[in-house]
Amino acid sequence: MKVTVQQQQLAHGVNIVSRAVTSRSSLAVLSNILLKTDNGRLRLSATNLELGISAWIGAKVQEEGGLTVPGRTFVDMVSNLPNEEVTLTVDDRTQTLNVKCGTLNTDIKGISAEEFPPMPSPDLDNAIALNIENFKEQIQQVVFAASTDDSRPSLMGVHMTFDGNTLEMAATDGYRISIAKSEMAQKVPQNFEALVPARALAELSRIAVNGDESVYMTFPQGRGQVIFHMNDAELVSQLIEGSFPNYGAIIPPSFKTRTVLSTAQLLKACKQTEIIAREGSYIAKLDIQPEVDGEQSSLLEISARSEQTGSSEVMVDASVDGVPLLISFNIRYLREALEVIKTPTVSLETNAVHTPGMLRPVGDDHFSHIIMPINTAR
């Protein structure tokens, strides 16, 4: 193989795929990045068998071929090259990659490209096209709620439901659940569900470039995988086996109290409270006070107390419709949900001290977030 590429493009491509490089693996080739000529472009790939990422960059191909080189070495090397042309030459006999850029001339020992696990190619004719910008936003609205606990693998995924022309995504760690809906340009031929690792979607939203282009999603038959295809990049992930909880059943049909607040004010109050609450298991008390005729206007008081740090109280103007309630939540859960709500006002709906509360953007029914309270009373 012999190709010439621009350093900036090479660095961009290497940066995209490096997140799938395994740092510790019994299979040495998984610590490597694959470089391979592909229809007049240079393809870079990395995989940890769960997640695989490929990126294509423009190249002058003088000789076809490929090699895998140690990921860390190559990432560090490329990021320190001057912004000039880089010539990459593989010596097939010694399995060595020669890198020439400016006055630098480096040889990196590699492993044959043959040993790199084959990456499946997407069947683009039957792919679901999703608008990148909308899809990225939808991902960001749910991924943070997914579990990071290996012992509950099905909660480490984002549940995707394709129904006609709507896509509903949901993620939960067992204590809160984020649900985001969107409309697709086309109907799916057949309704179906998939459980995609939250990590894969987080990576996708990182590498997908905004614009009017689409991301194409395909599920290769019988492989338990999903492929996301974009013009210059592709991401392959194993799907999670196992069942996602039936979350429709836990959404309360009605609420006793509806509190409407300024999203920005509530978010600020949560951030202030979290400074104290993070030292005390993130517990914050929410005192929801409806208007008392002629005596007091309705408001929400958020307080936290920590044995070590101290205590904090903050009032937020609110319009409260319903009964008063003193309820405790993990303040981080509230803050993280508010951070993905874009509307100027938000509603918090509640019933009782041990039943879930729901946050929804006012005037936008595409998103809802349900949080279980903390039981502090004994």
Added chain:
Amino acid sequence: MERKIIHLDLDAFFCSVEELLDPTLKGKAFAVGGSPSGRGVITSASYAARLHGVRSAMPTREALHLLPDLILVRSGFRHYSEYSKKVMDILRDTSPIVEAVSIDEAFLDVSDMPQPIGSIALDLQKRVMDETGLPCSLGCATSRLVAKMANDFGKKQVKSGRSPQKITVVEPGKEEEFLAPLDIQALWGVGPKTAAHLRQRGITTIGRLAALSDADIRIFFGKHGESMRRRARGIDHTPIYPESSDPKSVSNEITFHEDQDDEGNLLKILRGLSEKVGSRLRKAELAGSVVQIKIRYSDFSTYTRQTSIKECTNLDQNIYEEAQNLFLKHWSRGRAVRLLGVGVTNLDKPHRQLGLFDDDGAKKEDLTKAVDDLRDRFGKDIIKRADTLKGKNR
């Protein structure tokens, strides 16, 4: 301002409680302690038994050798802590500054009271006797060091075979004079080794220690020389710390009669300890997020290991699961264990993040509460986990 400090010590506390529970023991040579088989030791000896040389911390076997008629009793720690609490409540009623240093010993700062210290002590002694029936001795001085030493000294003067009920007052300004004739080992900070060194140099009393030159005192105590001299002169400014009512940790440990090396047995014991810790946490309305275990092997090498959990807990099963994991990870399999302990720290008010999909946690809480209720009403053995039962009972 000159301080007024009282040191109170309940006379042969465990034995006095036993006498209250069973008045026929009064005046007899008896002791509270472990069984003579295995590693049992005397916890407390009655004054009649002390006349025969029986001392606390002496192996029970040895005590019975000295005094074959020695009566052994053990009514249980619950009674002792009940009585101890009654006494401490009386002390706290007298002064807000009370530091309980053990179950039968406390310091009081009564500087704010106008009466002479000796009469405060006399009133206390009478009140403790009237309200609990327990005899006590008191030492009174201007510092905790001298108050404690005065009490120890006073009690030793009584050799009647009955509880001393002694009050010893060291008047302000007489501290150095009081300490001077006492044996050096009576002074805090002088261990047996240092005492032996000092004696070789002819320094047998605290008075001689106080008179040492700066250079000499540094030879024995290094950088602590100056503070040792102050102590020897009866100067001590350590305040009395009223204990906070919030414990920092709750733990329970057990030393075996015979070393244990069987995994199944050790795990059963670990479960029992976890249950005790859980029960105490729930009584105190506390929960903790760090679980620790302590393993002491036959050679006395001791290991403490701990793990953090996401949420505060006070549930037996959660504590046991963490303790079990720690134990199995750190125990050298098959190595004989002498002592095993379980503790929970990082205490806080109990709270639990409720789950969206499972009611597992709520069920565990309900079960634990039901078990606690049963044990409160019928004793702790009314209900047990099946796997803690011995083979024949299963």
